[in-house]
Amino acid sequence: MPLLALPFPVIDPVLIEIGPLAIRWYALAYIAGFLFGWWLAKRLLATDRLWAGGKAPMPPAAIDDAIVWAALCGILGGRLAFVLIYNLDYYIAHPAAIIAVWEGGMAFHGGIVGAVVGLFIFARRNSLPVLPLIDLAAIVAPIGIALGRLANFIKPELWGRVTDVPWGIIFPGAGPDPRHPSQLYQAGTEGLLLFVVLLIIARSGGLKRPGFLAGCFGIGYGLARSFGELFRQPDPQLGFLFAGATMGQLLSVPLIAVGLWLVLRSRRAAP
Template sequence: MLVHPQFDPIAIHLGPLAIRWYGLMYLIGFASFILLGRYRIKHNPQGVFTRAMLDDMLFYGVLGVILGGRLGHVLFYQFGYYLQHPLEILAVWQGGMSFHGGFLGVISAMALLARKYKLPWLAVTDFIAPLVPLGLGAGRIGNFINAELWGRPTDVSWGMIFPNVDNLPRHPSQLYEFALEGLAFFALIWIYSANPRPVAAVSGMFLIGYGVFRSVAEFFREPEDGFMGVMTLGISMGQWLSLPMVVAGIIMITWAYRTQPILPQRPAWSDKPAKPVTAGKRNRS
């Protein structure tokens, strides 16, 4: 049986400044966003996106992740606790971020960015979708280091005791989520987006992929106590929030392939010169 090592939540001390592992994981996520975004821009030069726009995407996205993720955690999972301790809402370094809240924050931020650059909103979300999963995976490693969001009791040989919780062996569900929502999800969306797709298709696949992987991982994760964090009809809050994502993703992909053109070359809303369509690729009108 394994025992969680109870890491020091502070990774580096720089005099009076303490850098926490949780914050470092966010920095890793943001760095992966920039590196992958630059790769996509470099290998798709006929596209409309530039490095300057990518920097703006990161700035808008960081605001959406932090504000939306924190507020989502407060409202969806521990509303009662934070109602009694409102100042702790600001203590983001202690953990407690909701993906679904952060997701709503990011798509709202991308809507503002799309308006700024006069681009289709779904074209922007299609571009950033493959850049997100590795950041999600880094966040799950942060959860594991913080010994939070632990799994349900289990008798499997790799069960792990979290001394900060109890002496029961539990699923290391943070690592399951790292493998599913981080690595597997990244492989799915990166490969899917590598070929020309109609506008909104990649965003739709993002919704489906995350919703499915998160729902699977939730079967091994201990539901959080607090407002709407308990099990309902045998389904956790995370699964309830993922279900509409899957449904919306299916609708988006169906709509995209029925109504939107496949764009292997310059989009109609780009002012860059078009490149010829290579063999095996086609436009769809």
């Protein structure tokens, strides 16, 4: 073992196992993220002063069904994007593995698209404004991202590149060299830091301009993800793309562009 390296803190990826039933940290991260998002979104809707005109655009009870649409479509979009973009050859050879979501393998950019589509359908079916719903989702999503990255670390998967920093970790299955704990970097930047920034913006009047928070999320997540990719080992089946870029960085470009468009569009709305 290199002198400047930390051993991986081995944690059983299965939290509780009762007979054939196994509750994994990976699944628990998703559940906790959705529950927290449901709670916080209802709290924000119950605070009328945060919204334009001093009145929330929908009752807090609307979140009860909206979160189901966002969760199901988000998971479907994330899994579909991972299968099609990150590992298509493998899943063509092993089609039964496509539904094994509990084993990992979600593309967050695809999850964003899926969740937005789900919220759009829900809003249309219930005659609710779309952008405020997406703004709420943007605020609460980073906590789910942070928990998901922690689950990546526990598994372990999606580890970082080889490094000589003193906090480098030797991950099981990643060879003898210490690597960046990039999952923790991403949990801190894409998750906790982005959540704090978006919550401050929301409580400072950001929700009074529909689409502004969603745009800030697109910009913030795209930049944070691109930064995290500098330390993360690219997926072996893809490797580096042109000019040393990774797929995560490439997919973040349109996300940042859409975020900028939403911010500029929202600035035209009356505060």
